[in-house]
Amino acid sequence: MVKNVPVLDLDAIIDDPGTRIIVCCGSGGVGKTTTAAALGLRAAERGRCAVVLTVDPARRLAQSMGLSELDNTPRLIKGVEGAGTGKLYAMMLDMKRTFDEIIEAHADPERARQILTNPFYQSLSSSFSGTQEYMAMEKLGQLRRSGEWDLIIVDTPPSRSALDFLDAPERLGRFLDGRFIRMLTAPAKAGGRSAFKLLNAGFGLVAGALTKLLGAQVLKDLQTFVSALDAVFGGFRTRAEQTYKLLQAPGTAFVVVAAPERDAMREASYFVERLAEERMPLAGVVINRVHRSPAAVLSAARSTAAAEDLESRGEHELTSAVLRLHADRMQLAAREQREQDHFTSAHPTVPVARVPAMPGDVHDLDGLREVGTLLAAQ
Amino acid sequence: MSSRDTDWDGVRLHVVTGKGGTGKTTVAAALALALAAEGRKVLLIEVEGRQGIAQVFDLPPLPYEERKIAVAPGGGDVYALALDPEEAMLEYLEMFYGMRRTGRALSKLGIVDFATTIAPGFRDVLVTGKTTEAVRRKGKNGRRIYDAVVLDAPPTGRVVRFLNVTNEVAGLARVGPIKNHADLVSGVVASPETAVHFVTLLEEMPVQETLDGITELRRAGLPAGGVFINMVRGSLLPEAALDAAAAGRFDPAELALGLKAAGLAEGGSGTAVAEALAQEVTEHARRAELERQERTSLDAADRPRYELPLLSDGVDLAGLYELAETMREQGAA
Numbered sequence: 001m002v003k004n005v006p007v008l009d010l011d012a013i014i015d016d017p018g019t020r021i022i023v024c025c026g027s028g029g030v031g032k033t034t035t036a037a038a039l040g041l042r043a044a045e046r047g048r049c050a051v052v053l054t055v056d057p058a059r060r061l062a063q064s065m066g067l068s069e070l071d072n073t074p075r076l077i078k079g080v081e082g083a084g085t086g087k088l089y090a091m092m093l094d095m096k097r098t099f100d101e102i103i104e105a106h107a108d109p110e111r112a113r114q115i116l117t118n119p120f121y122q123s124l125s126s127s128f129s130g131t132q133e134y135m136a137m138e139k140l141g142q143l144r145r146s147g148e149w150d151l152i153i154v155d156t157p158p159s160r161s162a163l164d165f166l167d168a169p170e171r172l173g174r175f176l177d178g179r180f181i182r183m184l185t186a187p188a189k190a191g192g193r194s195a196f197k198l199l200n201a202g203f204g205l206v207a208g209a210l211t212k213l214l215g216a217q218v219l220k221d222l223q224t225f226v227s228a229l230d231a232v233f234g235g236f237r238t239r240a241e242q243t244y245k246l247l248q249a250p251g252t253a254f255v256v257v258a259a260p261e262r263d264a265m266r267e268a269s270y271f272v273e274r275l276a277e278e279r280m281p282l283a284g285v286v287i288n289r290v291h292r293s294p295a296a297v298l299s300a301a302r303s304t305a306a307a308e309d310l311e312s313r314g315e316h317e318l319t320s321a322v323l324r325l326h327a328d329r330m331q332l333a334a335r336e337q338r339e340q341d342h343f344t345s346a347h348p349t350v351p352v353a354r355v356p357a358m359p360g361d362v363h364d365l366d367g368l369r370e371v372g373t374l375l376a377a378q
Numbered sequence: 379m380s381s382r383d384t385d386w387d388g389v390r391l392h393v394v395t396g397k398g399g400t401g402k403t404t405v406a407a408a409l410a411l412a413l414a415a416e417g418r419k420v421l422l423i424e425v426e427g428r429q430g431i432a433q434v435f436d437l438p439p440l441p442y443e444e445r446k447i448a449v450a451p452g453g454g455d456v457y458a459l460a461l462d463p464e465e466a467m468l469e470y471l472e473m474f475y476g477m478r479r480t481g482r483a484l485s486k487l488g489i490v491d492f493a494t495t496i497a498p499g500f501r502d503v504l505v506t507g508k509t510t511e512a513v514r515r516k517g518k519n520g521r522r523i524y525d526a527v528v529l530d531a532p533p534t535g536r537v538v539r540f541l542n543v544t545n546e547v548a549g550l551a552r553v554g555p556i557k558n559h560a561d562l563v564s565g566v567v568a569s570p571e572t573a574v575h576f577v578t579l580l581e582e583m584p585v586q587e588t589l590d591g592i593t594e595l596r597r598a599g600l601p602a603g604g605v606f607i608n609m610v611r612g613s614l615l616p617e618a619a620l621d622a623a624a625a626g627r628f629d630p631a632e633l634a635l636g637l638k639a640a641g642l643a644e645g646g647s648g649t650a651v652a653e654a655l656a657q658e659v660t661e662h663a664r665r666a667e668l669e670r671q672e673r674t675s676l677d678a679a680d681r682p683r684y685e686l687p688l689l690s691d692g693v694d695l696a697g698l699y700e701l702a703e704t705m706r707e708q709g710a711a
Binding site: 029061261295321 | 397398464501533581583584588611613615616618632633635636637639640641642647649654655657658659661662664665668690691692698
């Protein structure tokens, strides 16, 4: 076991009025959304005015907070306890709605209509693999600018590649500044004649190939879309960059969520390294679903040996079954410990909080409160 | 084909999906091994650029190339391919249009990046296109090169959109070569030669996603396959003891006697250990009860089910073979 791993004190983080944003990231299936919601509830019950922004469409989460469904508007959660004036709001990102609103807000009605009805826009706004990440950033910026909440907790999309949401603004930038986009928009905005000619010659070649591939109508739709969107995107990118800077600022705390399994811990390592590269402030790692045994004094080896002994004598069947069960549990705990040790030896300075595995899923505020207590009790 | 009857005789394309964390790649890999058993040839494809296949087989990263990676029980070959959309696009351009050089130029201009950014439907059609090409590919003797193709597909939440390429592309290209290509793909994907399998755990969220996924799949007219319940923990305890524990009535007294008999009660610690173990039994019983409920929920899907044990040493190569064997015993392959 790796010694002296620093402890992640989540209460200190949520109690610090300087903490304005907490970003929970991690691979899929590690309890990220539940962690975000539990932190939100705990923060509210300790006096913060918090909003949880989730991208998880699971209705269970909404129900656990007493709402039938979450939508694109922060909703007040009832049943928050605590002596202070804390409040909890929750919302689920609707990426298409968020995208539509941006277009409507930044383009004149005619151009907005052109964009909203374009087939490429519809595809982009509902299924672009980075749209969700991008819109989560956009929404985060909106919530922050509104000033209505003093703590925003974001649950990031379970991205294929770990930090897609950080890459989204850059990807969007690359997309818009790419030579191809410039070619597509060139005929509309080229000032100098020579530039126009040069780009157009290239464009002819590419357009020919694309027409062959996609058909002429597709290309025309694409061109209309790009030139319409181009006018809107300037403000878009500026805001994305602002949000990115906001994430690097001291008021932000990144919490990497993991489970004590090989893949999840490997992803956690990757997140920690990427966050360091991007100079994003990492608070620590939460390891969910850690198996422990109340009878840890009895080792797996002794337990198995005793079970074999009883079995060979044909006595105490129940006890031998329980001893085997216990040995399994101890082995699982040992394996989980090894996976955690791999991580902590590679990242010895990263604070860690561990949450024991619970038998069932969280169904209500009490359940979230319990998770919050476990998160804080390190 | 061997003389054994399996649940999926006649299926050539096995698509494996599942919620994140359920062990989708492991199950896809074990299924490929199981299908290749006894002298058959199977291609295992991954599409998300994670190099998951290389990880489960403990190999260096795989290139964009069909490469033999494992020998199946009883002789048989598993090939693997890590699909890259950009390479697939270049190959597609060359194969259908003889446009290799133009392809490189398009790639240099960032067109592939562009296409996958703005219209993931294009990306998906390239990936599924390459997959169905491998399914249909025939050797000189007129027989299919691969007896089966296993696709480690995107997670449950995205899989229907991923497979339903014609629909995705239709919005963008109503006519033209991409549309024709998509039609060809969906001819395979929507046929009885394909089965879409779901990997789940006996937990509330993955089970719910599986049920939702199957419903969505059926609505899209795509063929639902089996449900693989992964990481199942066998119960060692007798039913009666489990029931008593779940109801909070497990009596540690008998356990204390047993511990004493086993020589684990030295210094009078027997009672304390018995109580701690009883607590462990109660937690185990509660979990077993929840698992029972999830199994009942899965009945609604009405799909063949396979149970894969939790491997106590984690998944290594030996574990993969063990899972493959379990699949064969249960008729999954």
